[in-house]
Amino acid sequence: xxxDISAGQVRxxxxxxxxxxxxxxxxxxxxLLVERGKExxxxxxxxxxxxxxxxETLDQAALRELGEETGLDGRRLHLEQLRTYGDPDRDxxxxxxxxxxxxxxxxxxxxxxxxxxxxxxxxxxxxxxxGRIDLxxxxxxxxxxxxxxxxxxxxxxxxxxxxxxxxFTVSDLRKIYEVIWGIPLDPSNFRRKVTRAEHFxxxxxxxxxxxxxxxxxxxxxxxARLLYPPMLRSGDIARTHxxxxxLR
Amino acid sequence: xxxDISAGQVRxxxxxxxxxxxxxxxxxxxxLLVERGKExxxxxxxxxxxxxxxxETLDQAALRELGEETGLDGRRLHLEQLRTYGDPDRDxxxxxxxxxxxxxxxxxxxxxxxxxxxxxxxxxxxxxxxGRIDLxxxxxxxxxxxxxxxxxxxxxxxxxxxxxxxxFTVSDLRKIYEVIWGIPLDPSNFRRKVTRAEHFxxxxxxxxxxxxxxxxxxxxxxxARLLYPPMLRSGDIARTHxxxxxLR
DNA sequence: TCAAAAGTGTTGGCCATACACCCATGC
DNA sequence: GCATGGGTGTATGGCCAACACTTTTGA
Numbered sequence: 001x002x003x004d005i006s007a008g009q010v011r012x013x014x015x016x017x018x019x020x021x022x023x024x025x026x027x028x029x030x031x032l033l034v035e036r037g038k039e040x041x042x043x044x045x046x047x048x049x050x051x052x053x054x055x056e057t058l059d060q061a062a063l064r065e066l067g068e069e070t071g072l073d074g075r076r077l078h079l080e081q082l083r084t085y086g087d088p089d090r091d092x093x094x095x096x097x098x099x100x101x102x103x104x105x106x107x108x109x110x111x112x113x114x115x116x117x118x119x120x121x122x123x124x125x126x127x128x129x130x131g132r133i134d135l136x137x138x139x140x141x142x143x144x145x146x147x148x149x150x151x152x153x154x155x156x157x158x159x160x161x162x163x164x165x166x167x168f169t170v171s172d173l174r175k176i177y178e179v180i181w182g183i184p185l186d187p188s189n190f191r192r193k194v195t196r197a198e199h200f201x202x203x204x205x206x207x208x209x210x211x212x213x214x215x216x217x218x219x220x221x222x223x224a225r226l227l228y229p230p231m232l233r234s235g236d237i238a239r240t241h242x243x244x245x246x247l248r
Numbered sequence: 249x250x251x252d253i254s255a256g257q258v259r260x261x262x263x264x265x266x267x268x269x270x271x272x273x274x275x276x277x278x279x280l281l282v283e284r285g286k287e288x289x290x291x292x293x294x295x296x297x298x299x300x301x302x303x304e305t306l307d308q309a310a311l312r313e314l315g316e317e318t319g320l321d322g323r324r325l326h327l328e329q330l331r332t333y334g335d336p337d338r339d340x341x342x343x344x345x346x347x348x349x350x351x352x353x354x355x356x357x358x359x360x361x362x363x364x365x366x367x368x369x370x371x372x373x374x375x376x377x378x379g380r381i382d383l384x385x386x387x388x389x390x391x392x393x394x395x396x397x398x399x400x401x402x403x404x405x406x407x408x409x410x411x412x413x414x415x416f417t418v419s420d421l422r423k424i425y426e427v428i429w430g431i432p433l434d435p436s437n438f439r440r441k442v443t444r445a446e447h448f449x450x451x452x453x454x455x456x457x458x459x460x461x462x463x464x465x466x467x468x469x470x471x472a473r474l475l476y477p478p479m480l481r482s483g484d485i486a487r488t489h490x491x492x493x494x495l496r
Numbered sequence: 497t498c499a500a501a502a503g504t505g506t507t508g509g510c511c512a513t514a515c516a517c518c519c520a521t522g523c
Numbered sequence: 524g525c526a527t528g529g530g531t532g533t534a535t536g537g538c539c540a541a542c543a544c545t546t547t548t549g550a
Contacts, residue, residue: 015345057333057335058332076260083329083333084347086263087305095302097306097347099345162509186512187528187530189530209520209522211521212528213520216528217529217530229511229512391505416503419501436504436542437540437541439503456499459501460550461501461547465503477539492504502546503545504545506541506542506544507540507543508538508540509540510537511536514534516532516533518529519529520527520528523526
């Protein structure tokens, strides 16, 4: 507490915002990556992001970067702060801490409209977890934690619906869970669950005929944000004994 | 993406770490506050914290500040990153963003051992929520979100036990829930819940005789970090319809 | 013997799982 | 008709809330 920014004794730090933008395309969970245009990590894939500006909040910076990188209106996506990463050696240029954001949205068009988005592309998350694609900086760790957050949010919130272009069917929604959790769910029990939860789904009264089979009712997102009772992954027992990360 | 820290074009930012240190003393949830020794907000109560140093991680900075402010070994407490606050006008001196940490620990001695801890004191959380005590900066908002986090963590993790000095009884643990949630819990059902959850409580084989009544078995913290099935607050139905905060 | 807290037993209801079964459509 | 996915019904079992009841202590 002997330092003071106004006395100029505090070593300043650069602050960036990085985005983990997830979407489900087909049977695949994908994340938006950009190719780095300069050192360090020149040419390597990385999470989109950039420095915060003087007069903006962190949330505004995230929204702005989202627009710049995807060329899309960030207000259509779910966006929330994930966590801040600030290890002193995470950027070889100096002390750069980054506030990571998690953005979730429906199957978006390949990004190309925006100015900075030319080298951005959707990448299968599994190809990164595999090690087939090697991210710059500590972005692998950030992605892992974003994934973990998204997975657990599916349990007790209604965010899964933001992955579905409206309007959508119960099967569309179930597919989101199956892709993100990587496990199959019982269609009939899933249906009961999500239709019983109040204000999760808002019926449109319309129907949609799939390629084959009986037409399905289509819904819009409801107003509820918390899901009660929560959706359960079947691996319950395995998780009971799990040990949380610690700072030690 | 046109700025570059190495080219010196990036407006630097000061980064601090602030701590929400919670403990339960008697029937009261308390938070550690310090009195500000300089402008801005001179003399006003605030969360303890300080600037990060060059070579340390954010977690290390939080641990260091914890030691400096409480005079206690931070390794005995549960410490986790909460969220980062960076509104451009949150500090009148300039752009200061702060990474907030949540620290939880058992009924600690009044802090006075540490060097910087002279003006630190435990304060009832309710007196702050009441408006009777007015915190500096955006610390009121940070405290609110820390509380919300702590409350929800009680549901699906075993952190409640870190509030109890070891060894402790089931009643000690129940009191933690009752104080933090502000609602009474059924003693017999609570007992079943926490004793059935594997590795939440580790029996010591000892007993402790309370002021009045039958002696109680005493326990230590087990190894489990997640609590399954989760502990339920009775306000379930009310929460179903809750709307999450949004960035719009 | 009484008060107070620890701890056990029991019951009714809700929810989850598993799975059988019917419905509506394209081919 | 048949394959395919949509959607309903139902039986079993687990957990939870509520609460009655027993146990063990100090006063």
